[in-house]
Amino acid sequence: MTTATATAPTGLETGAPRRGVLSKIVDRLGSGAVQVIMVLLGLFWLVPTLGLLVVSMRTTKVNNAEGWWTVFTKPAELTIQNYQNLLGSGFTASFWNTALITVPTTVLVIGIAAMAGYAFAWMDFPGRDAAFLVVVALLIVPIQIALIPVASLYGASGIFGSIPGVVLFHVAFGLPFAIFLLRNFFVGIPASLLEAARMDGASEWKIFVSVVFPLGKPAIASLGIFQFLWVWNDMLIALVFANTENQPMTKYLQSQMRQFGSNVDILSSGAFLSLIIPLILFFAFQRYFVQGMMAGSVK
Amino acid sequence: MTERLDGPKVPPAVSAGGPATGPAETPRTKQRLGPSAAVAIAFLLPAALLLGIWVVYPIVYSLIRSLFDANGTGFVGLGNYTTIFTDSGTLTTIRNNLIWVVIAPIVVTTLGLIFAVLTERIKWATAFKLIVFMPMAVSLMAAGVIFRLVYEENPDKGLANAILTTVHDTFASSQGYPEARPREGDQSQVADQNGAVVTKQAVQAGQPVLVPIVGVNPQLVPANAQPAKAPAAGGGLSGTVWLDFTRGGGGQSGAVDPSETGLPGMTVEAVQNGQVAATATTAEDGSFRFDGLPAGSYTVRLPQSNFQASYGGLTWLGPTLITPAIIGAFVWVWAGFAMVLLAAGLAAIPRDALEAARIDGATEWQVFRKITVPLLSPVLLVVFVTMIINTLKVFDLVFIIAPASVQPQANVVALEMWRVSFGGGNNQGLGSALAILLLVLVLPFMIMNIRRFRRENT
Numbered sequence: 001m002t003t004a005t006a007t008a009p010t011g012l013e014t015g016a017p018r019r020g021v022l023s024k025i026v027d028r029l030g031s032g033a034v035q036v037i038m039v040l041l042g043l044f045w046l047v048p049t050l051g052l053l054v055v056s057m058r059t060t061k062v063n064n065a066e067g068w069w070t071v072f073t074k075p076a077e078l079t080i081q082n083y084q085n086l087l088g089s090g091f092t093a094s095f096w097n098t099a100l101i102t103v104p105t106t107v108l109v110i111g112i113a114a115m116a117g118y119a120f121a122w123m124d125f126p127g128r129d130a131a132f133l134v135v136v137a138l139l140i141v142p143i144q145i146a147l148i149p150v151a152s153l154y155g156a157s158g159i160f161g162s163i164p165g166v167v168l169f170h171v172a173f174g175l176p177f178a179i180f181l182l183r184n185f186f187v188g189i190p191a192s193l194l195e196a197a198r199m200d201g202a203s204e205w206k207i208f209v210s211v212v213f214p215l216g217k218p219a220i221a222s223l224g225i226f227q228f229l230w231v232w233n234d235m236l237i238a239l240v241f242a243n244t245e246n247q248p249m250t251k252y253l254q255s256q257m258r259q260f261g262s263n264v265d266i267l268s269s270g271a272f273l274s275l276i277i278p279l280i281l282f283f284a285f286q287r288y289f290v291q292g293m294m295a296g297s298v299k
Numbered sequence: 300m301t302e303r304l305d306g307p308k309v310p311p312a313v314s315a316g317g318p319a320t321g322p323a324e325t326p327r328t329k330q331r332l333g334p335s336a337a338v339a340i341a342f343l344l345p346a347a348l349l350l351g352i353w354v355v356y357p358i359v360y361s362l363i364r365s366l367f368d369a370n371g372t373g374f375v376g377l378g379n380y381t382t383i384f385t386d387s388g389t390l391t392t393i394r395n396n397l398i399w400v401v402i403a404p405i406v407v408t409t410l411g412l413i414f415a416v417l418t419e420r421i422k423w424a425t426a427f428k429l430i431v432f433m434p435m436a437v438s439l440m441a442a443g444v445i446f447r448l449v450y451e452e453n454p455d456k457g458l459a460n461a462i463l464t465t466v467h468d469t470f471a472s473s474q475g476y477p478e479a480r481p482r483e484g485d486q487s488q489v490a491d492q493n494g495a496v497v498t499k500q501a502v503q504a505g506q507p508v509l510v511p512i513v514g515v516n517p518q519l520v521p522a523n524a525q526p527a528k529a530p531a532a533g534g535g536l537s538g539t540v541w542l543d544f545t546r547g548g549g550g551q552s553g554a555v556d557p558s559e560t561g562l563p564g565m566t567v568e569a570v571q572n573g574q575v576a577a578t579a580t581t582a583e584d585g586s587f588r589f590d591g592l593p594a595g596s597y598t599v600r601l602p603q604s605n606f607q608a609s610y611g612g613l614t615w616l617g618p619t620l621i622t623p624a625i626i627g628a629f630v631w632v633w634a635g636f637a638m639v640l641l642a643a644g645l646a647a648i649p650r651d652a653l654e655a656a657r658i659d660g661a662t663e664w665q666v667f668r669k670i671t672v673p674l675l676s677p678v679l680l681v682v683f684v685t686m687i688i689n690t691l692k693v694f695d696l697v698f699i700i701a702p703a704s705v706q707p708q709a710n711v712v713a714l715e716m717w718r719v720s721f722g723g724g725n726n727q728g729l730g731s732a733l734a735i736l737l738l739v740l741v742l743p744f745m746i747m748n749i750r751r752f753r754r755e756n757t
Contacts, residue, residue, distance in 0.1 A: 034420050038427055041414070045431045045631065048445045051458055055448055067456050068448075116346035125339035136752050137745050138354055142692050144716045144734040148364060148727045149357035172353030175346050204334045204342070233438030235695050240721050250440040257699060260447060271444040275437045282436035286429070289436070290639055 049275075056082055056268035063264055082269040091270050093245075094252035097163065098274070101238075101248055102231045105167050109174040109227050110220055116175070117182030118212050122194055123204075132183065138176040146173070147240050154241065161243030169241055170231050178223050181295050185219035186212060222292030225285045229278050249274040358738065365731035379732035388707065389733070392715045395622055396740075399693060399711065403626050403633075404686035410630065411637020411682060412675075415645050416667070418638070428642070432635030439632065443699025446628040450615035450700070460612025467610045476519055476562065477608040482511040482543050486553045494603035497570075501596035508538030508599045511553050512562060515542050520560060525584040527561040536597060537588035540565045540581045561585020565605050569597040616701070618708040625700050625709060629693065637682045644678035645671070684744055691740050712737055 054068040057078045071078065086092070119125070120132050150169060154160035189212065197207045213220070235250035242251055253270045256263055282289060368375050383389045414431060418424040434442060451457030454464040481489045481496045489496050489510050502508050507529065520542065527541030541561045543552060550556035561584040569577045569589050576597060579587040615624040648671060656666045672679070694713040701709035710718075712733055720730030 031420060034417055038417055038421050038423075042427050042430050045434070045635075047458065048449050048631065049433070049437070051448055052441075052445045063456070067458070067461055069458070069461070112345045112349065115342045119339045119342035123334055123339040123342065125336040128339075131343075133749055133752070135350075136749050138350065139748060140688055140741050140745055141354060141358070142713070142734070142737045142741060144692075144713055144737050145361050146353055146357035147717070148720055148731055148734065149360035150353060151721075153352075168349070169353060172349040175350055176354075179346060204338050208342070229436055233440070235438065235440045235698075236717065239717070250438055253440055253444070254699065257444075258703065260702070264448075267444050268448070271441040275441045278436040278438070279433065282433065283429070286432075293435075293636065294640065294643065 052268055052272055054078075055264060056272045058082075060262075060265045082265040083273070086266065086269050086273070089266070090252055091249070091266070091273075094247055094249045095273065097242070097246055098232060098248035098250075100163055101166050101170070101242075102228055105170040105174065105231045106224055106228045108167070108171045109178050110224055112171065113175055113178030113182050113223070114213060114216065114220065115208065116179045117186050117216075118208050120179065120183040121186035121189075122212075135176050135179050135183075139180060141173075141176075143169075143173050143236065147236075151240060160241065161246060163242070163246045166237060166241045166246070166248075169237050170234070173237075174227050174230065178227065181223050181292065182216060182219055184295065185216055189215050218288070218291070219295075221285065222288040222295065225281060225288050226292040228281065229289075232278055361731040361734050361738075364728060365735050367728050369726040369728050371727065375728065379729045380736075382729060383732055383736060388710070389715060391707065392710045392712050395709065395711050396691060396693075398622055399626065399629075399690040400687055402623075403629050403690045404683050406626070406630050407633045407637050407686045408679060408683050410634045411641050412679070414634065414638040415641035416671075418642060419645065428635070428639060432639055434632045435635050437632075439695035440699055442628055442632050443696055446624075446631070446696075446700050447616075450624055452612070452614055452616065454612050457612070457615070459615055463612040464610055467612075475607045475609045476512070476515050476565075476605060479512050479515045479562075479606055482513045482552060484553065487511060489599075494606060496601040496605075498599045501598055502536065503596055504536045504592070504594055506536075508536070509553065509555070510538060510540040510567075510599070510601065511543030512540060513542070513544055515544075515562065521563055523583050524560045524563055526557065527555045527559050528584045528586055529555040535588055535590055536569060536592055536599070537586065538567075538599060539585045540567065540587065540601065541585040565601055568600045568602060570600050571595060571597050616705060618705050621701050621705050621709040625696050628696050628700060629690070632696075633686060633689065637686070640678055640682050641675065644675045648674045684747070688741055688744055691737065712740075 051068050054071045055063055057080065058068065058071070059077075059079060059081060062077050120128065120135075146169070151160065154165050159165040193211060193215075194207060197211055202210075233250065234248075235254060238248045238251040239254065242248060247255075249270065253267060253274065256267050256270070260267065364371065365379050366374060366376060368378070383393075414427075418427055421427065437445075448456075449458045452460060454460040481487065481491055483490055488498050488500070488502075488508060490499050496510060496512075498508060509529070527539055529539060539555060539561060541555060541559050543554075543559060544550070545556050545558050550559060561581065563581055563583045563585065565581040565585075565587075567579045567581060567587045568575045569579075569592060577589045577592050579589050581587045613620060615621070652670055652674070653666055656670055657663075661669070692713050693711055694717065697706075697709050697711050697714050698717075706714075716730050716733035716737065718724050719726045719733065724730070
């Protein structure tokens with residue numbers, strides 16, 4: 001960063017700084033150094049995941065014998081055997097469980113938070129501002145606080161271990177962020193649009209469905225991707241509330257960690273499959289992902 | 300709100316502020332065109348029920364539950380909290396969380412800032428940002444597996460140690476013969492001296508030095524080792540270092556027998572009056588020779604370094620390094636978050652301010668320190684606070700990366716809470732107290748959020 005120091009004008013000159021040959025060379029070298037550093041950093045961030053991919057595509061025997069980087073000299077050792085082995089195992093069921101937990105959660109969070117967000121943004125009711133401050137406060141409540149109470153609640157009502165139990169827990173803890181994000185977006189909808197609809201005698205539900213929700217699409221997309229990834233990647237809630245039959249991938253893979261070393265084949269291929277869908281979503285919708293993150297960075 | 304990794308086309312209103320994303324609240328007209336309070340309540344009801352039952356009620360429940368014992372029947376007052384601050388296990392978790400909070404947010408924020416600044420100077424900034432940001436989409440569980448592989452101790456398998464040993468071996472030769480020792484005895488010329496092997500008497504040129512070594516792990520004998528050769532007399536100070544052991548028996552102790560191999564790569568020093576006069580390395584047949592050494596009496600010494608194990612990297616997943624190692628994985632996951640937020644903040648800084656300072660003769664560093672950082676401070680604060688909250692709640696990475704045997708050393712509050720309540724500890728009184736402790740730890744940031752929100756919305 002300091003390489004450009006040499007180009008700084010020396011005092012009295014005004015206007016564009018005069019750039020000598022020497023300073024140009026320094027600049028060029030500096031930018032070369034920056035390029036090299038950035039390439040190294042990029043590798044640093046890329047290589048660990050690449051390692052997981054390669055390990056997942058080699059047999060346990062090969063993995064025990066040599067580091068994954070030898071793949072560059074022996075690409076023939078690559079195989080999809082590990083993935084084929086996963087198909088018949090408990091992993092497949094856990095993959096579907098992850099989907100069964102994630103999709104309903106995302107839909108519910110969007111629906112419920114959009115309604116609440118609309119109420120907070122465009123309806124007058126006593127205690128509105130105080131209620132919204134509660135939502136802001138709940139943004140960073142650690143989920144640990146609810147594990148024990150909700151577990152006893154679920155135990156009493158018989159939904160402990162079931163998928164609906166996991167989903168409802170996720171929805172509740174997704175709501176503060178979702179309401180916060182959507183309310184702040186809905187507030188920006190031009191008042192004239194809503195006033196016109198109200199003048200026409202449209203019901204609030206109609207306004208919500210046909211005006212607010214469509215206009216809120218960018219924010220809803222951000223929220224959706226964020227919520228999806230958050231639930232898809234969760235391990236703690238699944239660990240406590242999902243039984244073995246209903247466990248998502250994260251819990252399934254966690255139960256395999258104990259034998260780390262002897263079952264790297266299952267762990268690496270499973271972990272890689274678990275991150276494929278998030279990665280696809282991330283690359284496809286990175287714009288919305290970043291938006292959601294920006295808007296909710298207090299979380 | 301059009302923020303993308305490939306650079307904002309329009310500086311977003313959100314980038315510098317954090318939570319207040321929408322425009323300022325529209326002033327309400329006093330005429331009540333809006334719906335009745337009943338309608339509002341209907342819209343809020345589902346959210347209120349869920350938040351009430353799953354979030355608010357549990358806070359109260361945990362608070363009360365934390366005052367009772369493991370069974371939930373005996374009232375213990377603040378006993379569980381006393382346990383947290385006296386039990387050595389929970390104290391370790393608090394100490395670890397402290398290490399996390401002190402180190403991780405600073406490292407993540409600093410790296411994010413450096414990345415954000417550097418990406419402005421490269422053409423492939425979008426690709427770089429995507430790569431660094433990618434771990435954000437990956438589950439911490441998968442990130443944990445990724446780093447378990449990276450931190451594998453065997454340098455032939457774990458990437459971290461593979462890099463360390465490669466770097467180390469580039470700068471220092473480390474062909475070691477650990478556990479090896481000289482064959483001692485009356486007829487032997489050499490003896491062990493503080494781990495080094497030295498000749499018992501001074502030797503001179505023309506008088507070959509025989510250094511018989513035993514106790515060498517056969518696997519450590521290099522593949523290129525040749526049968527040992529007794530050095531020819533004459534022509535400077537010379538000798539042989541060999542494995543004085545004939546497989547299957549036979550052979551004469553202290554003599555170079557035909558089936559015995561030399562030990563290549565040994566460092567040999569010629570010492571005179573305590574000073575190293577010359578250094579040589581044994582050849583494939585174990586022979587060495589000091590060329591151009593002035594005539595005289597020398598002691599021949601094989602320094603201790605020959606008998607140390609070769610460098611194998613660090614024990615990342617051992618009790619001492621486990622927390623720094625997991626913090627490394629955390630930084631890998633979160634640096635992209637910091638970078639993207641800070642890059643957006645940088646993009647929102649008016650170019651004019653920077654240009655004006657440059658024209659006035661400020662150096663790049665001064666511009667960075669006096670203009671960029673102050674203008675960026677709201678975003679820096681958001682990133683920093685977010686990271687503090689995340690480190691306080693850290694759970695998955697510790698749980699996955701720390702092997703079961705070192706989990707007590709790597710333990711953090713959030714993990715201990717799960718462990719004592721659900722992971723076999725079976726003490727939900729203590730678990731509730733730990734959950735309340737976590738809540739208390741994030742409380743200042745909760746208040747901060749509320750204050751900021753009120754300030755920005757009035």
